[in-house]
Amino acid sequence: MDAGILTQQLLNGLTIGAMYALIALGYTMVYGIIELINFAHGDVFMVGSFVTLWLLSTIGVQNTVNDPVALVGLLILMFAFSMVVMGLVGVLIERFAYRPLRRAPRLAPLITAIGVSFILQNIIQVLYGTAYFNVPQVIDPLAGFSFKLPSFAIGGFAVTSSLVTVTWVHVFIVVLAVAMMVALQVFVRRTNLGRAMRSTAIDREAAQLMGVDINTTIALTFFIGSALAGAAGVAWTLNYGLTKFDNGFQAGLKSFTAAVLGGIGNTTGAAIGGFLIAFIEVFSSQLGYSRWSEAIVFTILILVLVFKPTGILGQQVAERA
């Protein structure tokens, strides 16, 4: 057995999982507050990567940035720009596509969400075409450090270790994603607005009676969820240096599965689900089933929906006495 490869895959899974988790948070927050599976959410993530591409080409960044001060400044700009733009896109989508249907039967906004997904993909197709686009990787994707785990044997069972590489990009993405998730938790648990969001999710009318403007609160939820998807879009370009108009579809479906696996409506669950789905994906690839990794992920989705639809941390909604 090679402990090195195992560790390496675990680290890869952590990076991919961080991005899935960021996207999954948007699914779960929106579902929590208006019970809508926002199928356009994966595409918001995809547009976020194109917004980053546009930003870099507009300010003329074509390569890795080596000056640390310039790099930090550029990263802040990239994330702030993508998060704000995508946050506003999310607010606009809610305002014009979903809000008019708030009292409609559930199927109507669901189909509208699929429509919005197509609209976002088509806008990018018109602007950028259907090919893969190279996005400059501003952090050197190869920079990092390597280490070797000790080799040992227990009885006749030998554990070897090949070189494990940790890149700064991976470290950066994981640390940033975790920081954002912690910040989100603090916001949702500890602030007035966060309480208003949770209250609106639980009982919209009662929240109104407390003085909560639910339109603003729902818009805020879309802003935050979409901004996190925008951040994931930037992270994606840092990690892969590539994007394509239909990138949001697969990443979106996997993140959605992550949200369901963690327990839809539960933000902690979405984060856990994101990492779990990524681990499942990388290890199934490692075992030689990379072509099956998507089938495996969706099999999990089906199994969760059949056997534990509330997911890992699903809300056991207490009955009103």
Added chain:
Amino acid sequence: MNIPFGPRSAAGPTGVTTADATAALPSGVSSGTTPLLKLTEVVASYGAIQALRGVSLEVRHGEIVTMLGSNGAGKSTTLRTISGLMHPRSGRIELDGHDITEVPAHKLVRQGIGHAPEGRHIFNRLTVLENLQMGAYSRRDRSAVNADFDRVFGLFPRLRERRDQSAGTLSGGEQQMLAIGRALMARPKLLLLDEPSMGLSPVLVEQIFSIIRDINSQGTTILLVEQNAQMALQVASRGYILQTGQIVLADSAEALAGNEEVKKAYLGT
């Protein structure tokens, strides 16, 4: 319990007595010139179904007024139109002389309407304390809010014991206390209570009604909707009988309690 729990603006029941046409105002209670709440010919409907067919009523500063009627008579609908959860088709609602007919619910809280809705509607996945914090959502006067937590916990000691517990785990009576306490956290001038005794044991009903009296004596005007007509008429000074969306009788609580038809229909005697 003698903690002042008046509304935010000092419009409490100070003893300005004026002669008034309204039947049986309790003595010592100010009527003022404008009633705190006034509904004029309010018509409301759910889609095609008309729920209110021209309801007119008044609640004066410092009163407890009760609204009685059978299921589906439109009691809850009346409260919902007052608190802005729904808006009337026609008619007019005034709070302290200001037209609030079209004001949405979340803005009315700031104008002094508190509504503890039917079925409690507490936030079950929030803790007791968080529910009360939500009650104070519209307020920015932090130190006064903190003092009000203590006042609510003074009224409902059970809630203090369970402050960090998720509200969904409370018993029915405790949830009702939380719903009332939460509404009080906004320091309403007018408190709308919808069926506060529903589903509670007789002992708890007594307790809730005595607290309703306390809240009123601390300066909050109350409009009370009840199935338990007997208890409601004991605490209220006046009452309205609602039948299929119309007020069919309005009188002092005493007179209503003695009215033969009311007795037969609502008091079961």
